[in-house]
Amino acid sequence: MKNKIATPSATKKILREHNLNLKKSLGQNFLIDSNIIDIITAAAEIKGDEFIIEIGPGIGSLTQAVLEKLKSGNMLAVEKDAAMVEVLEDIFADQEKLALLNQDALKIKWEETAAKYNPENRKMKLIANLPYYVTTPIIMGVLESELELEQMVFMVQKEVGERICAGPETKKFGSLSVAVQYHMQPEIVHQVPASVFIPQPDVDSVIVSLTPYEKNIYQEEVINRKFFFQVVKSIFQQRRKTLRNSLSKSAVINLDRDLVTQALEDEGIGLKKRGEKLSISEMISISNRIYEMKENK
Incomplete structure (x- = not known):
């Protein structure tokens, strides 16, 4: 697909053509602003030869942008909703660099999955526009796995992102701050208004980047x-x-x-x-x- 998916018209067209009913229970909100997509991919610093894992690709707005940057690398998109997987299979039918996995990210054994889809043992990065209702367990599930990630970049509810990045002696510093910072160094990259989604969520979001410590003294x-x-x-x-x-x-x-x-x-x-x-x-x-x-x- 040559046209950008992350526009209001393209997103609505895909939803209409595939007769998709958005599932509120799965927190389905689709990005319609390609500028935000560009900020996410820039934050991930994709060189082109990595193995990229995407959680919750939806109709492929972010997937499309990542694939454009991959040269010799490859990508795995993990999507829980079977209807969305069918859409992705249709849109990206000619993309050999993309593998689709219809599975709940909360139930994945990340080490085994990475070994299967990344046999060349390429450097790994993870990107995601995470459903708000499962943000924390998904992030912690990945961090507590044995995946050796070079970087994680994800979009989350603003309040959750601020808690992840909070430091001592602040109101938002808590168990989540410690749990994430024990593993990797977080940073809020960009503030994202609710208006860049279809349908619009009730809250604003932030893009958060996690990078490994040069030396993890905590662990x-x-x-x-x-x-x-x-x-x-x-x-x-x-x-x-x-x-x-x-x-x-x-x-x-x-x-x-x-x-x-x-x-x-x-x-x-x-x-x-x-x-x-x-x-x-x-x-x-x-x-x-x-x-x-x-x-x-």
Whole structure:
């Protein structure tokens, strides 16, 4: 297809010709502004020889733009809606660089899928215009997999993007901020108004880029990953409480108050400090200290 899909007229024509009824339950909103598409592909810094994974391609607005940039590389588009897959098969019938997978992104075993569709072991990047209702589990599912991604670029609800990128001592800093930043470095690339979608969502969006750390000190320093995230969850479940109270009265982990007090004193963290004011490195230090004290009791 030579004409750009990401225009109001082309999108409406495709929806009409394929008799598509948009499923609100799947969060289907289609981009109709090619400028936004260009910003996403520019943020992904596509060289042309990569393996690109796209989640939720819909009718292929972003897919089309990525394929135009791929020279020797290839692409996998993962789409849950079988009706959309039929549309994509029709529009991109002559595109040998594109593979389509009709599957729920929440249920994919990413390592196995990448091995199947990227046998040459090309550098991998992931792009997506994520449905708002499954944004967090999809992102975390990818990050917690063993995929070695060179970059992730996705569009999400503005509030979620701001939470992902938030730092300590801000209202939006929370468990999601820590969980994502534990794996990769996030950055908001662009603000996206609701008006660039058909149908228009109720909220604005942002484009977020995630890049790997040159050296991930977080993952290197954490002694026990499961325990660390239990500590993080405890901190933010009761974010207005002092760190000592949120950890010693947590429903997530059963911690002795005296042990918590001693650990905080050992780490030089004030007993009245709130957990939301800690940096990720400080959270790791207190988590490691408590874990070691528990293990040595």
